[in-house]
Amino acid sequence: MKTSILVLATAAVGLLFLTGCETTSISDSGFYRSPYFRGELSEFSVVGVTANTNITEAVISTALSDSHQVVVRRRQSVMVIQSGAATPDEPLLEELQKYFLVVPFSGVPVEATPVHAETLRLTAANGGCAAVICYWGVLERARVNEATKGVSWVPVVGYFVPDERQRMRIRLRAALIDVASGHWMMLNPRPFESDRLSAGFIRESSDQYQVEKLKDSAYKSLVQQILICSR
Numbered sequence: 001m002k003t004s005i006l007v008l009a010t011a012a013v014g015l016l017f018l019t020g021c022e023t024t025s026i027s028d029s030g031f032y033r034s035p036y037f038r039g040e041l042s043e044f045s046v047v048g049v050t051a052n053t054n055i056t057e058a059v060i061s062t063a064l065s066d067s068h069q070v071v072v073r074r075r076q077s078v079m080v081i082q083s084g085a086a087t088p089d090e091p092l093l094e095e096l097q098k099y100f101l102v103v104p105f106s107g108v109p110v111e112a113t114p115v116h117a118e119t120l121r122l123t124a125a126n127g128g129c130a131a132v133i134c135y136w137g138v139l140e141r142a143r144v145n146e147a148t149k150g151v152s153w154v155p156v157v158g159y160f161v162p163d164e165r166q167r168m169r170i171r172l173r174a175a176l177i178d179v180a181s182g183h184w185m186m187l188n189p190r191p192f193e194s195d196r197l198s199a200g201f202i203r204e205s206s207d208q209y210q211v212e213k214l215k216d217s218a219y220k221s222l223v224q225q226i227l228i229c230s231r
Contacts, residue, residue, distance in 0.1 A: 026137035027084030048117030135174035
């Protein structure tokens with residue numbers, strides 16, 4: 001699912017000015033559209049949050065006393081899901097494979113069989129996985145025009161003079177779920193930012209390169225957070 005955020009205020013600073021912002025799922029970045037993208041998995045369903053009307057104070061107290069930090073041991077099998085993608089991104093899988101036995105799994109929502117925490121845990125258990133890692137990510141872009149933008153309409157000039165600076169940020173969050181107990185915790189690596197100048201004729205490849213570099217940094221940070229929960 002792709003959303004756009006209209007910038008409500010802009011301010012000129014010298015010859016630069018902000019032209020707009022937009023937020024995009026990492027599973028459908030907009031540069032090379034994924035034919036598999038059907039939206040995102042629900043975080044509530046993945047971790048087992050339901051509209052249960054039978055919740056009492058005693059139930060909450062019991063859940064609180066039984067809760068504990070999720071621990072995943074190194075070299076254990078873990079199911080890895082990227083929300084919205086048919087398969088998790090390869091750079092993350094490669095990083096996780098240094099420490100765990102990785103079982104990639106589809107994160108494409110299917111309306112007829114929605115994902116629920118119990119069925120997800122059962123599927124992971126049948127595959128011999130001790131934990132599930134399901135992650136979501138968004139790309140945030142802010143485009144800033146350079147002084148050369150004014151002449152970029154001339155084909156030769158526009159094709160060879162860098163005329164647009166793109167500021168991009170990636171934010172990840174992940175649910176680490178213990179298959180045996182159903183206990184879970186959310187991981188939130190710090191956002192990573194990039195600022196890159198590009199010309200018209202290479203903008204698509206330049207933007208994609210910028211996305212991949214951001215993903216690489218964010219994925220390494222996420223794995224480091226997971227390792228804190230390992231032993």
